[in-house]
Amino acid sequence: MEIIKSGLALGAEVKGMDLSKDLSSQEVDQINKAWDENLVLVFKNQNLTDPDLIKFSKNFGNLDHPAPNPFGINFSPEYPEINVISNVKKEGKPTGILGDGEATWHSDMSYQDVPPKAGILYSLEVPKDQGDTHFANMIAAYEDMPEDLKNRIEGKILIHDSAHNSAGQLRKGYEEVSDPSKTPGAKHPIVFKDPNTGKKSLFIGRRPYAYVIGLELSESEKLLDDIWAHATQKKYTWTQRWQANELLMWKNLFVLHKRDAFDPNTRRVMHRTQVTGEMKISA
Ligand code: OGA
Ligand code: MN
Secondary structure (H helix, E strand, C coil): CEEEECCCCCCEEEECCCCCCCCCHHHHHHHHHHHHHHCEEEECCCCCCHHHHHHHHHHHCCECCCCCCCCCCCCCCCCCCCEEEECCEECCEECCEECCCCEEEECCCCCCCCCCCEEEEEEEECCCCCCCEEEEEHHHHHHCCCHHHHHHHCCCEEECCCCECCCCCECCCCCCCCCHHHCCCCEEECEEECCCCCCEEECCCCCCCCEECCCCHHHHHHHHHHHHHHHCCHHHEEEECCCCCCEEEEECCCEEEEECCCCCCCCCEEEEEEECCCCCCCC
């Protein structure tokens, strides 16, 4: 196994592994170590079936079943741990979530009291040079934060919107709220301390409909704009430019991710698993 760091704020490629094979506990330990250090790992040139992807993913914890999507369709009835991210339509109906538009910066399902530990994406079909996925390192962004902004977020709790998905669509069973202080969703400290490493990280979920508890709405909006402007600077990011047959895994509590829009006349199909969260976000 060889770990090739991106040289940027996060991200590494792992070479020399065939993920369709069973991993030894030593190999899992090596992957976990590289994952802690780099937050996002990519394995290229893989050839994985859905059962392979599920088996690989289970090395890192229990797997969640996908959250209800806006269409009310189960996209992978045979393998309930698999979610499908796809713009492809069959007989006019979607075969997966997120379409072809931009998915703006977010952590997955941060609106849960115990958010998922990780997302694992495997690319089956991708358009050429489009639909990139970007990641941002929230440990680096916190470490590097100007003192005055650190002071402004000290002890603050954020509401994480549960009503909309990362494509901005309203989830089934939710209503639009016009006042973000009434947003439904979990409340988490903005600054999170990882009990395993002692490192602090920003945990900011997604920008739309967020609200900092205890502030006037206008103050909350200003503070959030300042946090987001800082946290998503290019110097904290790294970009995955997809080829087919790549597996990518990210630490959902310590990175944000976003996906670019792509040409609707192309096909982009990803299968995805999600590792269940193991801890509450605590300061
Ligand atoms: C996700 C997600 C981005 C992508 O799976 O959580 O945001 O590149 N996907 O498809
Ligand atoms: Mn996501």
